[in-house]
Amino acid sequence: MTIVLRGVSRSWEEIVGLSDIDLDIADGERVAVIGRSGSGKTTLLRALAGLDTGITGELRGAAAPAVVFQDPRLFPWRSALDNVALGLRGTDPRDRARAMLAEVGLHGREDAWPRQLSGGQRQRVALARALVREPDLLLLDEPFSALDALTRVSAQALVADLWERHRPALLLVTHDVEEALLLTDRVLLLADGRLVHDERLPADLPRRRDDPALVARRADLLRRLGVEP
Amino acid sequence: MATWQLASSTGALPATTIGSPQDVTAAAWVLIEDGQLSHALVVSLRRVVLGVLLGLALATFFGLVAGLSPWGDVLLDPPMQMARAIPLYGVVPLFIVWFGIGESTKVILIALGVMVPLYLNLTAALRGIDPELSEVADTLRLTRWERLRHLVLPAALPGALVGLRLSLAVAWLVLIVSETINAESGIGFIVNNARTFLQNDIIVVGLLTYALLGLATDYLVRRMERRALRWQGGATR
């Protein structure tokens, strides 16, 4: 099922969040959204998550979206396992939750309270909570920005790996152009609520930080953001 | 204790003011021996338990309705705030007119005293639920019941337990007051009788009993708190 947006806008009185967005996202497609602070990235993500009832225009969203926010937002009074299994339907929800926790590398920490986990571990629980629902669209709002550089690299690798296995459509909001180039097939650039650039990455683009082709694209995107590399 | 005994023995503390620990213990022993104290305890405890249960039920029901629905808030909050502003002891005469001087007046007074602090703390806790977690509940498509069970109640629990402790403290106070005003049985009755006959030792025994009961309930709630709020600590479960 393709996600379709036609003329989607959002504003609060005179403040513009999104303005006249046209966008299609195919099944299993990985899309990065970059843009300066306040450009409307989170607003777009919330619209796609079905969290915003104030948007205008036509939006055919995903059947089963799942969100990972910038902070883990776990229920502090529920164990890691219970957080993942929360509201999960179907057969053996706890077994599926357990398996998903193992997939994000938290086997053995099922009974830990969120307060007993590190920041990176909590964020992995949040990732497991989203993925265990087998979403057709996984929405990530700067999920790694609160992590230290090393943890971030392994969390990025984990997302790449999980996408390979589950293949949901993916929308990754990020400040980090390099992260966008490493993890997605397509980069959208927002400015003042408008979609100003939509770039598909070549399938053969090597996903290595030091690859010259990737470095050149990074420089180009930074220039478009108004930053001289 | 030692100071008390010393002051009594040396006569610095005359027995007409307050008896020595020995005298008080002796008085307590007599009351326990002839079954007066245990009978009074049962009667007083029954009043408190009934009043507290009624008050808790009312507070929980009103608190949930007011805290979770906008119209409930509009409808219930003003009368509750008024109830808070009226001093409880002021309504005692009115209650005696309405309900007589029997058991129901005492139970209802305790229930009212218990209801107000718990209601206030519960509604405050419900209003303070993190909107970000509420949003998570939306994205997880939790049902009403799941939301109540996994988000609303656990989030409100710390505040509710603070309210419960306040409520129980109030319950004992109201018991003492209502038993002092009129009672044909219970601890307050023993104390009142003793006052008539100037038996200070017995009054002290009554007061100590009240104090012990208050401490015991506080201890129970603290234990409940520790168990229910394990997730706030660092220890593994």
Ligand SMILES: Nc1ncnc2c1ncn2[C@@H]1O[C@H](COP(=O)(O)OP(=O)(O)OP(=O)(O)O)[C@@H](O)[C@H]1O
């Ligand atoms: N609930 C709201 N009420 C009023 N204005 C809002 C609201 N939410 C967002 N906005 C405004 O909409 C614009 C876009 O906000 P948005 O959160 O989408 O930015 P962003 O691109 O995610 O920024 P950042 O990178 O800093 O997270 C901003 O100007 C913001 O002030």
Ligand SMILES: [Mg+2]
């Ligand atoms: Mg944002």
